[in-house]
Amino acid sequence: KNPRVAVVGATGAVGREMLKVLEQRNFPASEVVPFSSIRSAGTKVPYKDDELIVRELKEDSFEGFDIALFSAGGSTSEKFAPLAVKAGCVVIDNSNAWRMDPKVPLVVPEVNPDDLDWHPGIIANPNCSTIQLVVALKPIHDEAKIKRIVVSTYQAVSGTGQKAINELETQVTRLFNGKEIVSDVYPHQIAFNCLPQIDIFLENGYTKEEMKMVNETKKIMGDDSIKLTATTVRVPVFYCHSESVNIETVEKLTVRDCRNILASAPGVTVIDYPEKGQYPMAIDCAGEDDVFVGRIREDETIENGINMWVVSDNIRKGAALNTVQIAETLIARNLVRVA
Ligand code: A2P
Structure with missing residues (x-):
């Protein structure tokens, strides 16, 4: 039944x-x-x-x-x-x-x-910004063991709920018509702005959203040794969170290794053609199921480091x-x- x-x-x-x-x-x-x-x-x-x-x-x-x-x-x-x-x-x-x-x-x-x-x-x-991160990073962790992650997020308003979608829509429309706006959902204007605060501030100066990423990533990956530090930012986008992700691994990975690992990983699509100017963008990934990864490149400042850009529909996969x-x-x- x-x-x-x-x-x-x-x-x-x-x-x-x-x-x-x-x-x-x-x-x-x-x-x-x-x-x-x-x-x-x-x-x-x-x-x-x-x-x-x-x-x-x-x-x-x-x-x-x-x-x-x-x-x-x-x-x-x-x-x-x-x-x-x-x-x-x-x-x-x-x-x-x-x-x-x-x-x-x-x-x-x-x-x-x-x-x-x-x-x-x-x-x-899990939290939406954590889900897309671990879908992209687990296959790399399995292959090369991740020691440390530095992530900055660019998060869509839909993560806050329907009232936040309405707030961005209303603010954009009213500002274009020279009218005054109010911010009910967010602490400051979200239209044409970036808010480096998602959820409340904790005693250590991080926001709750940032610490969710730290703690949830360890629990899902089943590895307390992974170090993660995050800056989470709300941006005037309706759907899809984007993330700038820097990782340091134990084993050396080339850009080619990373593309291959990610291309065969479940739930991941690689869009990484810098010569054609193609990479994942929020407007293209909205309504899609996968986690999209592009801009894969070596971090030239450390021995084993990779930078990448990770985008996914926060309301769907997130x-x-x-x-x-x-x-x-x-x-x-x-x-x-x-x-
Ligand atoms: P309602 O439409 O009756 O307020 P969002 O995250 O987009 O704001 O949506 C929140 C969802 O949770 C809505 O469906 C809302 O219903 C529902 N909800 C909020 N509080 C309660 C509650 N106490 N009991 C049941 N559903 C709730």
């Missing part, structure tokens, strides 16, 4: 994409039911040739479901994921709530699918697609029932 699937946060930017990905991949669900807060309950969301009526999420909502895909923020996950597990669901959670819990696996199917074996009913989907791929892997490995 095919699983019954609940989509929690179905009216949000990621939730809507989850429905689209389930449809596009022909996910074997007996039924898909969208949930939201009371604000959007009763509205409709498109699914296949139909529209589904969104239901209000309540404590007893999960009876009779097998899989629950959550993307409704950390506090909703904290409260409702344990209730879903009690009702017999496996939860795949897109929020920050469970990611660093040692009992909860943090999974990117191309990188650490075996961690699904020990799931306690909840599986965490969120909705990775979540659905986890669900597909659970089904393939017969792990949908709670242990």
Whole structure:
């Protein structure tokens, strides 16, 4: 029997994409039911040739479901994921709530699918900027062992949710018409600007987003020895995060080695033709499934160093697609029932 699937946060930017990905991949669900807060309950969301009526999420909502895909923020996950597990669901959670819990696996199917074996009913989907980074770096780590990573991100507003997409759209339109703007979602104007702050500042001077990249990368790669330092920046782009990535490896890799390793890696597409001026760009990668890598070149200041540019659709591979791929892997490995 095919699983019954609940989509929690179905009216949000990621939730809507989850429905689209389930449809596009022909996910074997007996039924898909969208949930939201009371604000959007009763509205409709498109699914296949139909529209589904969104239901209000309540404590007893999960009876009779097998899989629950959550993307409704950390506090909703904290409260409702344990209730879903009690009702017999496996939860795949897109929020920050469970990611660093040692009992909860943090999974990117191309990188650490075996961690699904020990799931306690909840599986965490990593942060969007971390997912695309580890998809590109795992095959290189396997080949040459990465010692240190320096990453700077250029992150799209869709990662903050639908209200941030609206804020950028409104600011751009109003500024062009000489009107005043307000910033509700971000601490400063996002239109025609770069904000070197994503999420809140921590005591060490880094932002929470930067430390998520540090901690999640180690957990997913299963290697605490990897050193990572990050600067995360919000840019006025709607879809796709771009990342400038510098790595130092134990073994020497040439540019050619890197291109070959990445070209045969699952979920990666290499676009690296400097002579033709071709490289991955946000506008081309939006709506795509893969992680795109280009601008691969040797770091000439150290013995074994590589620079590259990594782009992926943060709402797809960074969120909705990775979540659905986890669900597909659970089904393939017969792990949908709670242990
Ligand atoms: P709603 O439309 O009712 O606010 P985004 O990240 O794009 O802002 O989307 C957040 C999603 O999470 C929306 O679908 C939103 O529903 C949902 N959501 C937010 N808070 C809750 C809650 N307490 N219970 C259920 N769904 C929630």
